Amino acid sequence: MKNYYLDWHKMIERAVDSWGKVSVSFKPRAIAITGMGGSGCVGDYVEALASSREGFGSPIIVVKSSSLPKYVAGSDLVFAVSYSGDTIETIMAFGEALRRGARVVAITSGGMLEECSKIRGVPVVKVSEGLVPRAALPEMLIGILGVLDSMNLTLASRDEVVELAQFIGERSLDAVNEAKALANFIYESSSNLVIATHTPLEVIAVRGKNELNENAKILVKVEVAPEWAHNDIVGWENPFTRNWAAITIADPGNILGARLVEFMESIYVKSGVKVHKLLLKGSNLLEKLIYGSLVLGLASVELAELRGLNPLETKGIALYKKFLREIAEEKPC
Numbered sequence: 001m002k003n004y005y006l007d008w009h010k011m012i013e014r015a016v017d018s019w020g021k022v023s024v025s026f027k028p029r030a031i032a033i034t035g036m037g038g039s040g041c042v043g044d045y046v047e048a049l050a051s052s053r054e055g056f057g058s059p060i061i062v063v064k065s066s067s068l069p070k071y072v073a074g075s076d077l078v079f080a081v082s083y084s085g086d087t088i089e090t091i092m093a094f095g096e097a098l099r100r101g102a103r104v105v106a107i108t109s110g111g112m113l114e115e116c117s118k119i120r121g122v123p124v125v126k127v128s129e130g131l132v133p134r135a136a137l138p139e140m141l142i143g144i145l146g147v148l149d150s151m152n153l154t155l156a157s158r159d160e161v162v163e164l165a166q167f168i169g170e171r172s173l174d175a176v177n178e179a180k181a182l183a184n185f186i187y188e189s190s191s192n193l194v195i196a197t198h199t200p201l202e203v204i205a206v207r208g209k210n211e212l213n214e215n216a217k218i219l220v221k222v223e224v225a226p227e228w229a230h231n232d233i234v235g236w237e238n239p240f241t242r243n244w245a246a247i248t249i250a251d252p253g254n255i256l257g258a259r260l261v262e263f264m265e266s267i268y269v270k271s272g273v274k275v276h277k278l279l280l281k282g283s284n285l286l287e288k289l290i291y292g293s294l295v296l297g298l299a300s301v302e303l304a305e306l307r308g309l310n311p312l313e314t315k316g317i318a319l320y321k322k323f324l325r326e327i328a329e330e331k332p333c
């Protein structure tokens with residue numbers, strides 16, 4: 001599975017080749033991005049990029065559910081993202097978007113989402129087959145960035161994505177080394193794990209949590225400053241157990257954020273928690289987000305290996321999907 005991550009620069013190049021193949025001419029009031037798990041987090045990345053972009057025209061609504069917020073309507077654009085194309089919640093939200101008259105674009109490698117899209121005349125950004133959803137993050141994300149660029153809602157230009165591929169290719173070895181150190185730290189701690197960061201990096205912490213859940217089969221808590229300083233910080237005064245370790249993530253280019261993370265570290269240390277720090281590399285937010293995600297993805301696979309577990313196998317998700325198929329009533333298209 002490690003190779004899926006180590007090939008991210010090639011995946012980004014592939015996505016650049018498809019840039020502009022799906023274009024939409026429409027000025028949406030808002031953009032909803034719906035998906036679950038490894039596909040659902042794609043919306044978080046778009047939201048983080050849009051929030052940091054001055055003058056970006058449409059608010060981003062991230063939906064990790066089978067139902068869209070009631071206010072999503074015909075004047076909105078909905079991206080339905082499902083790597084497999086067979087995730088019931090995403091198919092249901094896709095059907096709901098069409099019923100409300102919203103413009104819809106699907107991002108998938110196939111499955112029911114591709115079939116339904118063909119039937120309903122919905123454009124599809126087709127991503128590479130044969131991966132696991134969480135490892136296809138860059139291709140799904142760049143698929144959306146390409147469509148947005150075609151609408152003059154640019155969060156990254158084609159040239160910036162070309163530079164991203166080069167940057168990730170050049171930094172792969174750094175990422176591997178950082179990931180090994182991180183995995184060893186978590187393995188040796190053998191305790192509850194916190195991933196702590198500052199805004200606007202919450203997306204990396206959540207993605208890292210998901211990767212460690214799915215690939216390494218451990219539980220993880222996410223803490224994000226400054227909100228952390230208004231609740232979690234008090235929890236650290238008297239927890240039931242001090243058997244915790246913390247990974248902190250900071251953007252060295254964000255002076256306030258980096259200082260907040262240093263403050264978080266001082267509280268963890270005072271609480272008897274061991275800390276391992278990850279400083280993000282990259283010259284813009286997109287590069288930093290993808291670099292951080294690569295390190296955490298590789299670390300989660302490395303940790304699975306240290307624990308003798310198969311990172312590809314997600315029994316719990318399969319069990320849930322079977323259960324949902326039995327209880328879901330909706331026929332999507």
Ligand code: PA5
Pocket residue numbers: 036037038039040081082083084085086087090132133134135214314317
């Ligand atoms: O990464 C994974 O395997 C999961 O988190 C899936 O992404 C999640 O179960 C949803 O499936 P899909 O991405 O195929 O819609």
